[in-house]
């Protein structure tokens with residue numbers, strides 16, 4: 001049974017450890033800077049309005065609330081910035097950093113930023129492949145391990161699974177770029193003093209590690225299936 005393969009745990013553990021560390025780091029950094037009030041006493045929603053005007057995004061992005069903590073995101077399908085209650089109504093350094101980051105995505109969308117378009121384009125394939133890939137792989141694994149078996153179906157499963165890895169990799173430049181845009185926007189906005197911008201940078205830097213952890217986990221997962229397929233193909 002390959003479900004109890006020690007190799008699987010050996011490959012999954014570093015990804016899991018990195019994910020837990022990144023999650024802890026983003027939570028602790030966010031908790032720290034969500035308690036630091038920005039000098040202007042401006043909330044996420046107010047900052048969004050101002051940054052939208054300053055960056056010529058009027059009419060190209062809507063702002064809405066969404067429940068939860070750190071649930072802030074930009075949805076390109078309806079060009080909407082969704083802000084969590086703490087960010088929308090909070091006048092913290094963290095709230096401004098996160099608002100500007102999500103607006104960075106809106107700006108990417110408005111400017112046809114290539115990696116964002118690519119990520120949007122592959123979403124349906126990735127969604128299909130991330131569950132179908134395991135089924136096809138398992139089927140292919142059973143076929144390949146039979147006498148005179150053919151490993152082709154198993155490799156097709158891996159091809160389907162690799163969509164998720166591609167998605168996680170493309171996410172990295174998209175997220176780093178959104179944070180770079182956010183810092184530039186905040187610096188140019190006059191909303192924050194340099195020390196506050198530094199705080200926002202820390203929050204966004206911590207968030208970036210969660211995407212690095214996700215990419216590493218996804219790649220290690222894919223690597224496991226590639227190694228397994230290689231082993232079976234050689235037998």
Ligand SMILES: [Zn+2]
Nearest residue numbers: 101105175178
């Ligand atoms: Zn983002």
